[in-house]
Amino acid sequence: MKNEDIRCNEHPDAPHGFMRDASLNEDRYVCECEFWEPPKEEQNPVAYITGFHNGHCVIEPFDRATVLPVGMALYRRPLVEAEDREKVAQWMMKEGYATGHGDTVEELLKELEWQISEKLTSNHTAPFVTDKRSDKTDIRNLWTA
Incomplete structure (x- = not known):
């Protein structure tokens, strides 16, 4: 070592x-x-619990001005990801790849990578597939009476 x-x-x-x-x-x-x-570094709390309603915590932010931009960013992120996912999914469908296993762009790209590797390995082995009958005899003559 x-x-x-x-x-x-x-x-x-x-x-x-x-x-x-x-x-x-x-x-x-x-x-x-x-x-x-x-x-x-420890993050300072941004809200406090004011009570419970229907089994959920009801919170009140310390500073409402900081909550709005953060909330909008969190709300907007899935919309942007959905737009990106839709672009990738449209390209995959146009090129003939399946898109059924991905809910995010990363999952779609993993699925695409897997499909391409499967396609390459199946195309690589295709020329080596041979007919199981080695004698190539015409079996139509064997069935005549």
């Missing part, structure tokens, strides 16, 4: 220690701090 490839994190809070499985896989010393990230 090589020790010259040690990549330690310089952060003062980073833990240091030997990771046996990762070190064996990498064939070098792997320290815990390579995969450690400093903790993210």
Whole structure:
């Protein structure tokens, strides 16, 4: 195992220690701090619970002016994703690919990648398919009386 490839994190809070499985896989010393990230800053709360209605929390924002842009961004995101998905789906249908397994653009692209790989492997093996009868005899003559 090589020790010259040690990549330690310089952060003062980073833990240091030997990771046996990762070190064996990498064939070098792997320290815990390579995969450690400093903790993210805590987010301040933006709303408080005012009560419950029909089993759901009713919240009231601390600052209503910040809630509107955030709410609109969250509302708009699925619409933009749907437009992008529709463009990809239209192209796939035009090119002859199925689109039934994808609800997002990423899922459609994974499905397209799978369909293309299946098409390539099936086209690659097609010339090697041979007739099972090796003698190529004309069987019509065998059935005559």
